[in-house]
Amino acid sequence: MSNNYIPTIGLEIHLETKSKSKMFSSAPNTYGAKPNTSVLPIDLGMPGTLPTVNEEAVKNAIKLSHALHMKIDHTLHFDRKNYFYSDLPKGYQITQNERPIGSDGYLDFQLDGSSVRVEIERLHMEEDTCKQLHYTDFTLLDYNRAGVPLCEIVTRPCIHDARVARLYVEKIREIGIYLDVSDGKMEEGSLRCDVNISIAKEGAKEFGTKVEIKNLNSTANVEKAIAYEIERQKSLLENGEKVRQETRRFDESKMETVLMRVKTDAVDYKYFPEPNILPIKLSDEFVNDTIESSYELADVKFARYTNVFKVSEYDANTLLKNRSLALLFDDATKTCQYYDLLIHFINGDVLTYVSGANNVFNLSGKHLGELINLVGENKISNAQARDIFKVIAKDNKSPIDIVSEQGITQISDEDTLKEMIKKLLDENPQAIEDFKNGKGRAASFLVGLIMKLTKGKANPALASKLINEELKRR
Amino acid sequence: MDKHILDLSIEEIHEALVKGEVKPSDLVKEALKRAHESKDNAFEMILDDLALKKAEELDHVVVPKNNLFFAIPYVLKDNYSTKGIKTTASSNILNDYIPLYDATIYSILKESNAIMIAKASMDELAMGGTGTTSHIGTTFNPFDKAHVRSIGGSSSGSAASVASAVVPFAIGSDTGDSVRKPASYAGLVGYKPTWGLLSRFGLFSYAPSLDTVAYFTRDVIDARHLFNLLKKHDDKDETSLNVELKEDVEKKNVKNVKLLVFKDLDINLKDETLLKTYHDLLNRLKEAGMDIVEVEFGHDLLSAIYPTYNVISFAEATSNNANLDGVKFGPRPEGNTYQEVMMNARTVGFSNLIKRRFVIGSYVLYKENQKTLFLRAKKVRRLIVQRLNELLKNADGFISLAAPNIAPKFADATDKLSDAYVINDNYLAIANFSGGPSITLPIGLKENMPFGINITAKAFDDLNLLNIAEVVESFSGMKGLSAKEVDKYVK
Numbered sequence: 001m002s003n004n005y006i007p008t009i010g011l012e013i014h015l016e017t018k019s020k021s022k023m024f025s026s027a028p029n030t031y032g033a034k035p036n037t038s039v040l041p042i043d044l045g046m047p048g049t050l051p052t053v054n055e056e057a058v059k060n061a062i063k064l065s066h067a068l069h070m071k072i073d074h075t076l077h078f079d080r081k082n083y084f085y086s087d088l089p090k091g092y093q094i095t096q097n098e099r100p101i102g103s104d105g106y107l108d109f110q111l112d113g114s115s116v117r118v119e120i121e122r123l124h125m126e127e128d129t130c131k132q133l134h135y136t137d138f139t140l141l142d143y144n145r146a147g148v149p150l151c152e153i154v155t156r157p158c159i160h161d162a163r164v165a166r167l168y169v170e171k172i173r174e175i176g177i178y179l180d181v182s183d184g185k186m187e188e189g190s191l192r193c194d195v196n197i198s199i200a201k202e203g204a205k206e207f208g209t210k211v212e213i214k215n216l217n218s219t220a221n222v223e224k225a226i227a228y229e230i231e232r233q234k235s236l237l238e239n240g241e242k243v244r245q246e247t248r249r250f251d252e253s254k255m256e257t258v259l260m261r262v263k264t265d266a267v268d269y270k271y272f273p274e275p276n277i278l279p280i281k282l283s284d285e286f287v288n289d290t291i292e293s294s295y296e297l298a299d300v301k302f303a304r305y306t307n308v309f310k311v312s313e314y315d316a317n318t319l320l321k322n323r324s325l326a327l328l329f330d331d332a333t334k335t336c337q338y339y340d341l342l343i344h345f346i347n348g349d350v351l352t353y354v355s356g357a358n359n360v361f362n363l364s365g366k367h368l369g370e371l372i373n374l375v376g377e378n379k380i381s382n383a384q385a386r387d388i389f390k391v392i393a394k395d396n397k398s399p400i401d402i403v404s405e406q407g408i409t410q411i412s413d414e415d416t417l418k419e420m421i422k423k424l425l426d427e428n429p430q431a432i433e434d435f436k437n438g439k440g441r442a443a444s445f446l447v448g449l450i451m452k453l454t455k456g457k458a459n460p461a462l463a464s465k466l467i468n469e470e471l472k473r474r
Numbered sequence: 475m476d477k478h479i480l481d482l483s484i485e486e487i488h489e490a491l492v493k494g495e496v497k498p499s500d501l502v503k504e505a506l507k508r509a510h511e512s513k514d515n516a517f518e519m520i521l522d523d524l525a526l527k528k529a530e531e532l533d534h535v536v537v538p539k540n541n542l543f544f545a546i547p548y549v550l551k552d553n554y555s556t557k558g559i560k561t562t563a564s565s566n567i568l569n570d571y572i573p574l575y576d577a578t579i580y581s582i583l584k585e586s587n588a589i590m591i592a593k594a595s596m597d598e599l600a601m602g603g604t605g606t607t608s609h610i611g612t613t614f615n616p617f618d619k620a621h622v623r624s625i626g627g628s629s630s631g632s633a634a635s636v637a638s639a640v641v642p643f644a645i646g647s648d649t650g651d652s653v654r655k656p657a658s659y660a661g662l663v664g665y666k667p668t669w670g671l672l673s674r675f676g677l678f679s680y681a682p683s684l685d686t687v688a689y690f691t692r693d694v695i696d697a698r699h700l701f702n703l704l705k706k707h708d709d710k711d712e713t714s715l716n717v718e719l720k721e722d723v724e725k726k727n728v729k730n731v732k733l734l735v736f737k738d739l740d741i742n743l744k745d746e747t748l749l750k751t752y753h754d755l756l757n758r759l760k761e762a763g764m765d766i767v768e769v770e771f772g773h774d775l776l777s778a779i780y781p782t783y784n785v786i787s788f789a790e791a792t793s794n795n796a797n798l799d800g801v802k803f804g805p806r807p808e809g810n811t812y813q814e815v816m817m818n819a820r821t822v823g824f825s826n827l828i829k830r831r832f833v834i835g836s837y838v839l840y841k842e843n844q845k846t847l848f849l850r851a852k853k854v855r856r857l858i859v860q861r862l863n864e865l866l867k868n869a870d871g872f873i874s875l876a877a878p879n880i881a882p883k884f885a886d887a888t889d890k891l892s893d894a895y896v897i898n899d900n901y902l903a904i905a906n907f908s909g910g911p912s913i914t915l916p917i918g919l920k921e922n923m924p925f926g927i928n929i930t931a932k933a934f935d936d937l938n939l940l941n942i943a944e945v946v947e948s949f950s951g952m953k954g955l956s957a958k959e960v961d962k963y964v965k
Contacts, residue, residue, distance in 0.1 A: 041555075041575050045797035047563070047678040048555040048577055050711050082793050082839070086812035091796020139812075141801075270839035272848065275682035275790055277712045 004202040005237070007230045009159040009195060011222075013172055015151045016128065016190040017060040017181045022147035023127040024051030024094055029149065031188060035142040043130075043146045045089035050276050053078075057149035058101070058282075060181035061125045062290045064151055065102030067175050067297060068120050073101050074282045078125075078274040083267060086139065087129040089146050097271045100124035109171050111164060118168045119156040126150050151181075157196065157207065162226035169193055169219045177323050178298045186217050193222055198243070199233045208233070209243040213257055216250055225250040229257050301326055309339040318347045325350060331365020338376035345372055349386055353393055362396045363389075371399035378412045378459060379403070412459040414466065417450070421463070421470050424449060435471045443467055480504055480547075481639045481956050484696045488542045498545035498589070502529035505547035505591045508640040514614040514625075516634035517592045518552040519560060525591040532587060542699050543586040549635040549644040552593040553600050554580050555676035563678050564608035565598045567798045567823025569805055577676020578708045579645060579687055586703060591641065594631030598825055599795060600647055600680040603655055605630030606884065607827055615659060615881050616957035617923050623881040626656035629690070633660040636690045639958045643700060648688035649680045650783050651902035654928055657914040658876035661924030661955040662690045663943075665697040668933045669909035670715035673708035681790035682713070684783075684906040693953050694915060694944040701936060721937035725870060728945045729763035733929065734865060734872040736771040739901060742894045745879050748925055751918035752875055755927070758949050767869065775861055777893070778854050779907070780900040785838050785851035792835030798823065859908045863932065870942055871931035876902065876914040880923035902928060911936040913943045916952040922960055924952070 022029050027040040042049035058076065065072050079097040102123030108115055130146035132139050153172060159165050173191055176182035184191045193216045198208035213229060216222050228250075233243050248257040298320045305316040320326050325346050336342050350368070354361050371388060374380045380388070380403065388399050388408070402408070411417060424446060425432060434442040443464065450463045479487060479496055490496045502525050509520045525547065532545045550556065553563040555573040562568040576584070583590065595608045605613040605627040613630035614621045616638035625633050629646025633656035636644045646653040648666040657664025665688060672687035679685060687704065691697045707716040724730040735756070743749055760766050800806050800819025807822065809815035824832070838847035866872070878898040882888065888895050905912035912930040919925070929946065931939040947953050 041573070044802045046555070046573065046575075046803065047561075047568070047571075047797065048553075048573070048676040049575075050675050050713075052710060052712050080793055082796060084796065084799065084813075084816055086801060089797065089802060091799060092793050268841050270793070270836065270841070270844075272789065272793070272839060272844075275713075276679070 005199045005230075005234050006202050006204075007160055007162075007197060007199045007226070007233075008157045008207055009162075009165050009197045009226060010157040011155045011159070011165060011168060012194045012196070013153045013169065014128075014192040015064070015153065015172070015176050015182045015184070017057055017064075017149045017151055017176075018183065019054055019056035019060065019149055021054055021056075023054050023057050023125065023149035025147045026052070027147065030144065031190065033144055035140070035144060038144040039146070043089060043143050045091065051094055051274070053277060053280060054149060057125060059290045060149070060179075061101045061123065061151050062287055063179045063181055063294045064153070064175065065105065065123050066291045066294065067179060068102065068105040068107055068123065068153070070102035070105030070120065070123055072287060073099050073103070074284070074287060075099070076101065076277075076280040076282065078277045079271045080274050082270040085129070087132050087141065087146075089130060089143065093126060093129070094274050094277075095126035095152075096124035098273070107168060107171055109167055111167060116164055116167070118164065119158045121154045121156045123151055123153045126152060162223045162230070165195065165226055166219050166223035169222050173219070174298050178295060180295050186219065192216075195222065195226060195229075197226060197229050197233075199230060199237070208237075209245050211243060211245070212247045212263075214247060214249050214260065217252075221250050221252060224255060225257055228255065232257065298323075298326070301330070305339075305343075309333070309343075311339050311343050315340075315343045315347060319343055322351070325354070328363075328365050328368065332369035332372070333365075334369065335366050336369030336372045336376070338372050341376055342369070342372045345375075345385070345389075349389055353389070360394045363393045364396050367392060367396060367399055374399060374403065378410060380408055380410050381456070381460060383456065384408055384410065409457055410459050411454055411457050412462055414462065417458060417463055417466050418470070420450060420453065420458075421446075421466055424453070425470060425474065432471060432474050443471060446471075478958075480508065480642065481954075481958055482642065483692045483954060484542055484546055484642045484699060487546060487642055488544070491537045491545055492539055494537075498532040499526065499529040501545060502526060502547050502589055502591060505640055508638065509592050509635070512616070512634070512638055512640060513621075514616050514634040514638060515611055516595055516613050516631035516638070516640075517549075518562060518564060518595050518608075518610065518631070520592045521559070521590060524559070525589050528587075528589050532589075541586055543583065543588040543703060546588045546643070547591045547641045548583065548588050549592045549594045549632055549641050550580060550583075550590050551596055551629055551632045551644070551646045553596060553647060553678040554645065555678070556580055556590075556593070559593070561593065561678075562609065563599045564596045564610065565798075565823065565825075565828070566609045567800070567804050567819060569609070571804045575676065578673035578706075578710060579704060580676065582704055582706060583645075592635065594629070594635060594644060594646075596631055596646075597628035597652075598828055599678065599791075600628045600649060600652060601791065601831055602827055603627045603650070603652065604884075605656070607825055609825075612884070615923075617661065617960060618881065622883050622885070623923065624659065624884055625881060626659045626877075628652040629656055629688070633657065633662060633664075633690055636660070636662055636692065637957045639956045643689060643691045643696060645687070645689045647677055647680075648686045648906070649684045649787060650900070650906055653688035653690065654902050654905075654912055654914040655877055657690055658916075658926040658928070659881035659924070660690075661916040661919075661926070661952070661957070661960075662914075663692065663694055663697050663916075663947075664688065664690050664914040665701065665940075666905060666912045667701055667705065667936050668911050669906070670713050671705045671717070671934075671936065673706065673711045673714050675708055675710040675714075679790075679794040681787035682794065683790060684787055684903070686906065692956065694913070694940060694947045697913065697943075698940045701940065705936075717934060719934055719937050721941070723941075725938045725941045726945065728759065731942050731945065732765040732767065732869045733759075733942070734869045735766060735768045736776070736872055736874065737768050738770050738773045739776055739874050739897060742892075742898050743875055743878055744894065745920070747920040748875055748879065748918070751925075752927060755917050755946070755949060756873075759946065762949070764945075766873075769865060771865065772861060775854075775858050776897045776901060779858060779903055780896050782851045782854045782858065783900065783903040783906070784834070785847055786855060788831045788835035789838050789848050790835070792832040792839070795828075795832070855907045858904060862904060862908050862910075866932045870935070871929045871939060873927055873929045873946075874898075874901070876926045876928035880920050880925050902930075905930045909933045911939045913939060915943060915947055915950065916955050917950045918952065919960070924955060
């Protein structure tokens, strides 16, 4: 046995999924509403209330399961997890213990140029608890969150690298966002991640003692917390101490994990089948239709962008960081085939614009495509496109209309430009002199003059080429 | 006005209303008067203002001939959620709890313009079968003026209010026998429909896989009318079943009915008066052409009903009542931590019987006990239902005395290990296991105390069972029995 310690990591992700109403309640599923306003009697666990299953939440779980290559159970079974806690209104949580809707899946992604696979044990549906706001002398309870649909996604203890853990969380987040089943906001708690981690000597047959880390609010912290925890456990073992089974949290200011509680025997949740919901049979048609109606994942888009549209991996990756811009791109490609121009324009001008605090963005893909077509066809310059974009971004006006209304054109006719250049050189003998003396700036000076003369309408690239040719001729 | 109008059935009162012989407000005033005069401690709350206001409103409305329930006063068990009206399930932990929503059953009755005049006391949280565990004390049996005999439970106040002719019907709930047993002790028709046909939304859960909306009426026809009214698919209840029930009109003829008698069930019946009346009835039915066949059910399975019921219902109950923690509603005790608040709320909020059931319920759900207790009980439940369904494949139902004797005295100790107790006092839960319809109806009196038989049928055979019960009722000579007029029925 070597002296190398191998960490083993498993992740549990709770993903709040989007739907109009809650998991088992018809109360609206809203984030950020005034506390205790999205609440029905069942969300407070009032006597006599009964759960009803939210179809939209089930569809979200099916879409996620499918994206994670899981087996999908065509019969829904729900169980009760019983425990007393101040954030648990009914005294039990309705979850799926025995038969999760998704099982035995995996997720592949790239790290340092090679492919990594994370095995996923299960995905199950459950309801969120109410939100507790702790103060010194009291705790406030916000039941808006009570009953919000959750998908819990549990990996097998198959990760051995903090970076893989981080990438996995980022990938799950991306999948949730691209399927439009979750907003994936870790900072708002709609994606929560718990880490289980142990270390053992290389070649050891058994896992070491497992430590759980909770309250990780960013993917960067997932990586940092794991890295810290690996070192902490290593130094304990190297000093002949034991790792205790405990729950820790990550303290961002100290960049270290701190003890929350030592785990004694596991709580007995006394699971049993939820008697208020009979098993629900899902037809093959329902499951297949749900899967078919799923939105395209980022990976699929990436392949299409790079293989079919031949844009660079860098550009594709930049675009895919923002789903709504990727959708805009997809939409624009229906009218515009200048993919490189289009993706650069979106990654540059459009991204800058939509990142602006108060910028209203309503431009359709069709109009954006038309705008880039004008550039591609040399009818307008990039600078002109930028100006037009600012005019149409908010009101979604047609760029073609703008061009014709305002008489915006680009002079790309060689003969016209040549005439102008000849005239210009005749008027500026000094510039020709400078050029001959090796002053490169002379050419750009002349391009500037042409642009000024044409009020920006000259095609700058063409003008520059023709000026250089003409200078050499003199 | 006929001064005994409330002793009549729903159908009869409706006719009187249609004919204009009685006004809604007359009816309700009389019902309220009787409720206040009642000495049986049957009510959590008598709703004078609410009921009178509604009745006076209805005085000005033409009585619709197609709505039997128009202006009919009734009593609702206090475990149905009523918006704006205190609902405690007779438990201290819900003292002063005022719900924010209506139970579906209450909504349906409200829409039909039936008038709720009171909320009935009950055994705390619908657990217990004695009528002694309500937080307002014991409910008494109107047939027993001396107040030494029980009315049973848990729907004790509902039973007492129909038996003392305060109202012609009352809503209860039945998890093991909570309507059908008190019906026997109070001389009433007690009907538990097929599980899933009547919405449980708003009924405080005791054990959802067994809980059934059930009720008391004065005769079988009324039970049928109420069934027709309340049987309605409800989107708010995932276990609400939308099924078209089959009816075989041939079953209205006694000659086309086949009932089973379980020999190993009836063998424990010892009371001669009850047995004689019961056997006389069976003989009259046989003479009239009914096919009554004796079969063995299986002693082991019969003995297993009671413990199986306890394990399943206590397990579900401990979870269903975990919402009662003093945090969100009901009395909020002091405490330095949430654990203390919860412990204090539950310590003073529940009686000992409830705590005992919760402890047992938790015990059987523990991981190490689930297999040997909870899961085994569920397996035994399946075996019992399997046996029942097998026997009922070629019969319309089975019949027995609903209870081995008349209402027991509070002071009398029962031999809790005897077959008579373990089996005959607790077998009615078999219909909660199977979900099938089950009806109790009075057949006789002993010492002026009533007793009844029970007939249980296959799930979804409600209409046929009600037809058969009507046939049997016509042979019983006890149709319309009430404590007010018990003398008329004494032979």
